[in-house]
Amino acid sequence: MRYGYWLPVFGGWLRNVPDEGMSATWEYVKKLAQRSEQIGYDITLIAELFMNDIKGIDADSLEAWSTAAALAAVTEKLELMVAVRPTFHEPAIFAKQAANIDRISGGRLALNVVSSWWKDEARRYGINFEEHDDRYGRTDEWLRIVNGVWTERRFTDSGKHYKVEETILEPKPLRRPRPTIYAGGESPAAKELISRSCDAYVMHGDPPERVAPKIADMTARRERIGLGPMQYGVAAYAIVRDSEGEARKELARITNVQPGTPGYQNYQDWISHTALDQQVSLEDYSVSNRGLRAGLVGTPEQVAARIRELEAVGVDLLLLQFSPQLEEMERFSETVMPLVEGAAVTA
Numbered sequence: 001m002r003y004g005y006w007l008p009v010f011g012g013w014l015r016n017v018p019d020e021g022m023s024a025t026w027e028y029v030k031k032l033a034q035r036s037e038q039i040g041y042d043i044t045l046i047a048e049l050f051m052n053d054i055k056g057i058d059a060d061s062l063e064a065w066s067t068a069a070a071l072a073a074v075t076e077k078l079e080l081m082v083a084v085r086p087t088f089h090e091p092a093i094f095a096k097q098a099a100n101i102d103r104i105s106g107g108r109l110a111l112n113v114v115s116s117w118w119k120d121e122a123r124r125y126g127i128n129f130e131e132h133d134d135r136y137g138r139t140d141e142w143l144r145i146v147n148g149v150w151t152e153r154r155f156t157d158s159g160k161h162y163k164v165e166e167t168i169l170e171p172k173p174l175r176r177p178r179p180t181i182y183a184g185g186e187s188p189a190a191k192e193l194i195s196r197s198c199d200a201y202v203m204h205g206d207p208p209e210r211v212a213p214k215i216a217d218m219t220a221r222r223e224r225i226g227l228g229p230m231q232y233g234v235a236a237y238a239i240v241r242d243s244e245g246e247a248r249k250e251l252a253r254i255t256n257v258q259p260g261t262p263g264y265q266n267y268q269d270w271i272s273h274t275a276l277d278q279q280v281s282l283e284d285y286s287v288s289n290r291g292l293r294a295g296l297v298g299t300p301e302q303v304a305a306r307i308r309e310l311e312a313v314g315v316d317l318l319l320l321q322f323s324p325q326l327e328e329m330e331r332f333s334e335t336v337m338p339l340v341e342g343a344a345v346t347a
Contacts, residue, residue: 107174233317237291
């Protein structure tokens with residue numbers, strides 16, 4: 001199992017706790033990233049939104065790609081999975097910028113391709129907001145161009161949304177054959193695109209019995225078109241305590257989001273502009289990406305057992321959220337990781 005975490009570019013993950021002790025500042029995320037690679041974390045996911053959908057649109061948030069470039073220069077081992085929304089980035093120009101960051105990092109850049117969902121953010125930033133399947137059509141073209149200029153000496157392509165002629169990109173990314181492309185989505189359009197154009201499938205939080213058929217479906221899609229295996233990641237919010245009672249008490253504290261809180265309207269916007277395969281409750285939305293449904297709540301032994309269950313159905317990457325992030329990442333590293341590793345050794 002590889003352990004990753006969401007970089008807290010929004011100053012936290014809880015929609016009902018104003019101050020989680022993890023400020024949306026360069027100083028905090030730098031300290032977190034540098035410490036994380038010392039204590040067993042392999043990868044960080046840097047989300048891209050220009051406004052804060054968790055603490056409210058007036059709250060501070062960090063920009064993803066300038067943050068990634070800075071982290072590339074001050075970390076040594078950590079893979080930097082940076083979210084990118086095609087509607088906000090011209091593909092050939094983006095490919096040049098990303099290749100440069102990959103070189104700064106020594107080949108540690110990865111993409112998390114996301115089709116935009118926040119209509120209000122697009123309006124405020126002057127970006128045309130397309131309907132769901134139209135966004136995936138754009139993403140398909142966008143990925144074709146990014147991949148083409150990364151891998152070919154000169155690249156030409158013309159489609160509905162983009163046209164490039166004899167694009168030259170040098171130097172190319174260090175990572176071969178290209179930086180890893182992660183993506184998630186539950187609609188038929190998303191799964192069809194991801195299976196043929198991406199390297200890894202990242203899923204919202206769910207228990208193993210719901211994750212297993214998703215992995216089986218994506219594996220079958222890849223086999224039908226003659227492509228090799230993918231990597232599979234799951235988002236999860238972790239609460240680790242000495243007793244199950246303490247863990248449940250913390251769970252109750254963080255899931256009492258009510259209408260009228262800063263993130264509630266963003267919840268409504270998200271529900272309206274995504275195509276999920278199951279209903280999401282307001283309690284689920286208390287933390288992002290259905291993270292609580294992964295079931296990493298309890299004692300170290302209980303959480304380690306659930307991780308082994310996820311691993312058994314094919315999950316090889318956890319993308320974790322904690323609050324407060326640094327302190328709880330330390331606890332998880334000290335108490336849970338050794339139990340999972342020890343079980344793997346004795347299996």
